[in-house]
Amino acid sequence: MAEGKELKDLQERLAELRSQELKKIDIGRDSDDKKEDKLMEKASKAGQKPVIAVDKEIGKIAESPSGPVGLDIGTSFVVAAENERNHIHTVKQLNAFFTIPKSKFAKSILLKNEILFFEQDNYFYIFGFSADNFAHMFNTSTKRSINSGILSNDEKDAITVVQAVILSLINRPKNLGETLCFAIPGEPLKGKGSVVYHESVIKRFLGSMGYAPITINEAMAVVLSELSKDDYTGIGISMGGGMCNICLSYLSFPVITYSIQFAGDYIDSMAGLSVNEPATKIKSIKEEQLDLLKDPKDRILTALHVFYEDLIIKLLDSLQRVLFSSDQIPMVSKPIPIVLSGGTSMPRGLKERFERTLKRYKLPVEISEVRMSEDPLNAVAKGALLMAMTEMK
Numbered sequence: 001m002a003e004g005k006e007l008k009d010l011q012e013r014l015a016e017l018r019s020q021e022l023k024k025i026d027i028g029r030d031s032d033d034k035k036e037d038k039l040m041e042k043a044s045k046a047g048q049k050p051v052i053a054v055d056k057e058i059g060k061i062a063e064s065p066s067g068p069v070g071l072d073i074g075t076s077f078v079v080a081a082e083n084e085r086n087h088i089h090t091v092k093q094l095n096a097f098f099t100i101p102k103s104k105f106a107k108s109i110l111l112k113n114e115i116l117f118f119e120q121d122n123y124f125y126i127f128g129f130s131a132d133n134f135a136h137m138f139n140t141s142t143k144r145s146i147n148s149g150i151l152s153n154d155e156k157d158a159i160t161v162v163q164a165v166i167l168s169l170i171n172r173p174k175n176l177g178e179t180l181c182f183a184i185p186g187e188p189l190k191g192k193g194s195v196v197y198h199e200s201v202i203k204r205f206l207g208s209m210g211y212a213p214i215t216i217n218e219a220m221a222v223v224l225s226e227l228s229k230d231d232y233t234g235i236g237i238s239m240g241g242g243m244c245n246i247c248l249s250y251l252s253f254p255v256i257t258y259s260i261q262f263a264g265d266y267i268d269s270m271a272g273l274s275v276n277e278p279a280t281k282i283k284s285i286k287e288e289q290l291d292l293l294k295d296p297k298d299r300i301l302t303a304l305h306v307f308y309e310d311l312i313i314k315l316l317d318s319l320q321r322v323l324f325s326s327d328q329i330p331m332v333s334k335p336i337p338i339v340l341s342g343g344t345s346m347p348r349g350l351k352e353r354f355e356r357t358l359k360r361y362k363l364p365v366e367i368s369e370v371r372m373s374e375d376p377l378n379a380v381a382k383g384a385l386l387m388a389m390t391e392m393k
């Protein structure tokens with residue numbers, strides 16, 4: 001009997017000691033740590049919400065965000081993401097523009113059609129989806145403010161146009177100093193343009209709008225958005241218009257990040273040159289008809305197949321080279337996934353083509369599977385939003 005009581009006492013004392021130890025551990029974590037945990041939990045829950053995506057409607061004014069914002073400033077599109085009660089809301093604007101000389105006649109057409117434009121020097125700058133819709137009416141073609149992922153140095157007005165495109169999507173925040181996280185590209189392997197300049201110019205502008213701007217690597221944003229169930233460990237790839245961004249993430253740390261300045265635009269222009277057709281025509285056929293699982297039935301589709309394969313090879317060559325030359329590869333105990341995202345990952349059969357080509361490569365990390373992003377055009381903005389949500393204020 002006595003033995004039984006002693007044992008019970010001992011167990012009780014042990015339990016009490018254990019709970020005191022736990023309390024001590026808990027006390028060891030300061031309130032900032034706990035706040036950070038809560039923010040992480042909130043962001044991770046938000047990551048499970050469905051994304052409701054819309055294109056920016058002509059004539060609709062930008063809203064003032066009342067919480068953190070994620071922003072993907074891409075070569076083709078700018079996408080803003082906000083966390084709503086039951087979903088993540090994204091809104092997208094075309095990142096294109098053209099200019100026409102000022103005239104009263106042109107102004108009345110622009111106003112009547114609710115076309116987005118601003119005036120500078122002696123020109124009207126028409127931008128966003130409006131630019132695509134109306135360029136042919138003014139007998140001209142659109143230009144880009146971002147080239148190959150980075151603020152264009154050819155267009156002297158690139159900064160003003162990017163600012164106008166951003167302002168068409170989001171206004172000043174309701175609360176001054178709201179966190180806004182925007183995606184920046186990884187340093188290009190064969191550098192054309194400076195990511196540092198791109199980042200600091202955009203940061204300065206967002207700061208002047210009343211945000212507290214932070215940045216995330218574009219491919220890391222894909223990892224945050226898509227690899228929560230894999231402890232944010234894997235390779236995120238964003239195949240966009242101007243570049244492919246790559247990030248090897250280990251437990252949410254971007255261990256290796258870089259970019260190559262080949263992507264959708266490269267496919268359009270190379271396929272166009274090969275069959276002597278304008279890149280714009282190739283682009284629309286690519287977006288509407290391309291199926292990489294089917295044998296191509298004409299010369300344009302054949303050229304698209306050829307340059308898709310070429311892009312995948314360029315991507316995997318670079319990945320092999322970068323991973324083997326790095327001394328930072330983490331020792332991971334199990335194979336890791338690759339997740340593909342971005343508009344250029346969208347044709348049917350891309351995953352299968354990627355997997356087939358990947359078999360020819362040896363990498364210093366074992367790959368478990370190739371996965372497609374659930375929402376290729378919005379994954380970066382969503383990942384940037386999740387990052388913004390974890391930032392303490």
Ligand SMILES: Nc1ncnc2c1ncn2[C@@H]1O[C@H](COP(=O)(O)OP(=O)(O)OP(=O)(O)O)[C@@H](O)[C@H]1O
Nearest residue numbers: 074075076077240241242243264287342343344346
């Ligand atoms: N259904 C589709 N099939 C093939 N390509 C597509 C499809 N939809 C969009 N694209 C291509 O995706 C590209 C745009 O993708 P995305 O919006 O991810 O780029 P971005 O983020 O603006 O550019 P970047 O990341 O290079 O700066 C364009 O080249 C476009 O032609």
Ligand SMILES: [Mg+2]
Nearest residue numbers: 074238240380
């Ligand atoms: Mg992109």
